[in-house]
Amino acid sequence: MEKAKPSRLDYKINEDNISALRTIVIVILVVVTIQTIVYLSFAQISFGIDIIGVKIALIFLGGLLLFSFAKIKTTSSFFKKYSEVYIGGIIFVILSMSIINTFFAQDISSDISIYILVLFSVIGAVRIRPKTISIILVTSYGIFFVGMPFFQLNTSFLVPHIINGLIINIIAFFISRMLYRYAVAYVYDKAEIEKKNEELKCLSERDDLTGLYNQRMINHYIEKYIEEVELSGENLFLGVIDLDGFKKINDNYGHAYGDKVLCCIANIIQENMTKAEFLGRYGGDEFLLMFKGIETDEVSEIMENVLIELNKVEFKRDKLTFSCGVAKWQGESKRDLFCKADEYMYQIKNSGKNGVLTIG
Numbered sequence: 092m093e094k095a096k097p098s099r100l101d102y103k104i105n106e107d108n109i110s111a112l113r114t115i116v117i118v119i120l121v122v123v124t125i126q127t128i129v130y131l132s133f134a135q136i137s138f139g140i141d142i143i144g145v146k147i148a149l150i151f152l153g154g155l156l157l158f159s160f161a162k163i164k165t166t167s168s169f170f171k172k173y174s175e176v177y178i179g180g181i182i183f184v185i186l187s188m189s190i191i192n193t194f195f196a197q198d199i200s201s202d203i204s205i206y207i208l209v210l211f212s213v214i215g216a217v218r219i220r221p222k223t224i225s226i227i228l229v230t231s232y233g234i235f236f237v238g239m240p241f242f243q244l245n246t247s248f249l250v251p252h253i254i255n256g257l258i259i260n261i262i263a264f265f266i267s268r269m270l271y272r273y274a275v276a277y278v279y280d281k282a283e284i285e286k287k288n289e290e291l292k293c294l295s296e297r298d299d300l301t302g303l304y305n306q307r308m309i310n311h312y313i314e315k316y317i318e319e320v321e322l323s324g325e326n327l328f329l330g331v332i333d334l335d336g337f338k339k340i341n342d343n344y345g346h347a348y349g350d351k352v353l354c355c356i357a358n359i360i361q362e363n364m365t366k367a368e369f370l371g372r373y374g375g376d377e378f379l380l381m382f383k384g385i386e387t388d389e390v391s392e393i394m395e396n397v398l399i400e401l402n403k404v405e406f407k408r409d410k411l412t413f414s415c416g417v418a419k420w421q422g423e424s425k426r427d428l429f430c431k432a433d434e435y436m437y438q439i440k441n442s443g444k445n446g447v448l449t450i451g
Contacts, residue, residue, distance in 0.1 A: 104218050104274050105174035106165045111216040112181050113160045119185070119209065120153040123192075145195045149188050156181060179223050182213055186231040193235075194242040201248040206235065207259055214263045218274035224267045232260045300350055301357035304371035309379050312369045313425045316381055320420065325384040328449070330394065330417040331432040332360070334376040335444040340406060352406050356413075359404065363397045379429075382417075387449060390417055394447040402445070412445035419450065 127146040163170055163177070170177065189209035196205060214224075235256050243249045298305045304312070313329065320327040334356065341349040353376065360378060364370055366389075369381040382390050394415055401413060416435025420428050435448040 100275065100278055101220060102171050102174050103278050104271075105170075105178050108178050108217045108219065109160060109163070109165060112178070112185070112213075113157070115185065115209075115212055115216055116153050116156045116160070118212075119188070120150060120157070123149050123153070142195045142198065145192060149192060152184070152188060156184065175220065175223055178217065178219060179227055182217060182219070182224075183227050183231060185213055186210060186227065187234060190231060190235050190238070194238055197242045197248075201243065201245065203252050203256060206256070210259060210263055211266075214267045215270070217267075218271045219267065221264070221268040221271060224271075225264055228260045228264055232256060298372040301354055301372050303357055303361070303378070304369065306371070306373055309369075309371040309373060310425070312371075312381065313428065316368065316383055317420060317425060317428070320383065326382075326386065327420040328382040328385075328387075328390050328417050329420065329428050329432045330380045330382070330390075330415055330449075331373070331429070331436045332378040332380070332413050332415045333436055333440065335412045335414055335440070336409070337376040337411065340409060340411070343409070344407060348407075352411070355404065355406075356401070356411065359400055360397060363400055364393070366393060387419065391447060391449040394449065398445070398447060414439035414444050415447045417447065417449040 123146050127143060127150065130143050130146070159181075165174075186206075186209065189206045193203050193206040236253060239252055239256075240249060243252060296304060296308045316327055319325075337349070337352070340352055353372075356376075357372065357378070360380075361370055364380060366382065366385060367380045368383045369379075371379050373379045382393075394417060398413065398415070401411065404411070414436050416432045416437070416439060418428060418432035418435055423431070435450060439446045439448050
């Protein structure tokens with residue numbers, strides 16, 4: 092299977108990343124909101140105006156991110172082109188929010204658990220290219236490394252924070268790279284399965300030689316259109332086409348050439364049947380078509396034009412014509428409608444061939 096271009100691959104992965112990031116932001120918002128309410132409720136305990144102000148700022152910023160998710164359309168040309176930049180920017184903002192929260196939380200808790208929790212939540216939920224995530228992790232850790240000494244003055248806590256922050260970022264990078272590779276393999280496998288399913292569907296619905304619908308689908312569509320016109324009251328016509336003298340082509344030039352002739356005939360019919368609702372190969376040198384919502388005169392005109400086009404084509408030293416019978420549905424069953432059109436076709440064959448009989 093031909094591999095997808097990286098940009099297209101990342102776009103497909105980033106469609107899933109949007110929903111994952113949305114969930115993370117909602118969870119963070121809920122947690123921070125609850126924390127803020129608790130802090131404000133215990134007035135007798137001084138948490139400091141700074142930490143509460145930061146919490147409120149984080150809630151506002153989280154709301155902006157949710158607004159951004161609501162506005163972005165994954166089907167837009169912007170998202171398709173800049174999806175990785177957008178996702179990377181959101182990840183950086185989320186990590187920066189957790190780092191800032193960790194900074195101001197040093198007054199009440201000398202640990203970096205908030206940063207660790209958010210970091211691994213993002214890494215576990217989002218699949219992004221190793222190159223991109225490495226830039227994000229290095230930049231966010233740089234903020235952590237430079238800023239922490241201003242908020243944690245106790246070197247007994249500061250040094251372990253700096254070292255642990257570095258360690259968790261290295262671990263996060265390797266986890267992210269592993270998950271991204273799994274995501275890439277999943278996208279390729281999914282595309283391969285979809286391709287195989289499409290091929291199987293085509294094999295089950297289409298004639299191998301001409302690519303037209305096969306007999307199974309012919310029966311399905313006759314039933315389908317009969318049900319539709321029973322409700323709509325539209326006209327429905329079924330036509331049966333049989334090639335005249337096709338056996339001579341096979342006898343004179345072989346079946347391989349005969350297959351080429353059938354494909355050519357199918358193309359001619361298809362190109363001149365733009366108003367046909369359905370076109371299929373019933374078997375051998377017999378084709379079936381259906382018209383819906385047009386009048387008898389128009390059906391006859393279309394079929395006569397097809398006959399003219401077919402008569403222009405020469406196959407080596409021979410020409411082919413066709414006999415066609417077209418019957419209008421008048422309340423009969425699928426089988427009876429087909430038999431009626433088939434009978435009209437044989438009337439043409441028995442009366443000299445190379446013609447169309449339409450009875451409506």
